[in-house]
Amino acid sequence: MARARSEERRAEILRATIEVIAERGYRGTTLGAVAERVGLTQQGLLHHFPTKEALLVAVLDERDQWDTGGGARRGEGWRLELLASLVDYNAMRPGIVQTFSALLGESVTEDHPAREFFTHRYGQVRADMAESLRDEFGERLPGGLTPEQAAPLLTAVMDGLQYQWLLDPEAVDMPVVFRHFLTLLRGGEPGPAGLSAS
CATH class of the missing domain: 1.10.10.60 (Homeodomain-like)
Structure with missing residues (x-):
């Protein structure tokens, strides 16, 4: 009780x-x-x-639970369309994205309380991204990379775009730029309806 x-x-x-x-x-x-x-x-x-860091890490963990439907989507794989929707959603909650980005930047220092969270998170995210890419492309992407080789690049684009968008949202339209990247991943082919790079 x-x-x-x-x-x-x-x-x-x-x-x-x-x-x-x-x-x-x-x-x-x-x-x-x-x-x-x-x-x-x-x-x-x-x-x-x-500590404040412990509280903010718990918030980020909670955010990840919501973003993945409590892990339910992991079994199905993160389809690229869902990733694009997640980028759209993040563009509507700058405070949470700012918290994530600030803690991520700080976590690279030795003994930071968020370091373990981010290290574990990135291992899981890379695995999920590889599965998403495999679902869409099979064992090779149009450019010849395997899903495991491309997964860290996809992850880096998502998080790197967040930093650029936070610094200059007028210059970087995060959802549009992410869709451009998906077009690049697909070898210049447009994605499903609503995911064109226009």
Whole structure:
């Protein structure tokens, strides 16, 4: 019973954190602001999440659960059309994308609390991307790469576009540029309806 209440409280804190991020961005999100939103003291919040980084990593993990339908899509493979839809969706939530990008940049330093999360995440993402590419192209893409060779490139494009878009959203239309990349992957052939590079 107590454990169920604790889990409910954690879920409430994560929802509140996402709201605060959406309103204030990564830098403006403080433990105090989140604690106030859920009616806790900052000390009470630290009982559930000992640091701001731990809280933000939990938010990103929650985001990944939503983005993959709780992992349900993994069995089916991430079709490229779904990846394009995910890029569209990310363009509507800059606060979460900013949090992801800021933590990712910081996580490359030694002993950063988010390092393990991102290391594990990227291993899983590369495997998922390889499966997506295999579903669409078989064992070779039009340019001759295997799905395993192309998967890190697809992942790099998605995350690299996020950085460029965050820095200059007027110059980089993330959804459109990602569709251009899909056209490149397909050897210049347009994708399914709605995924042309126009």
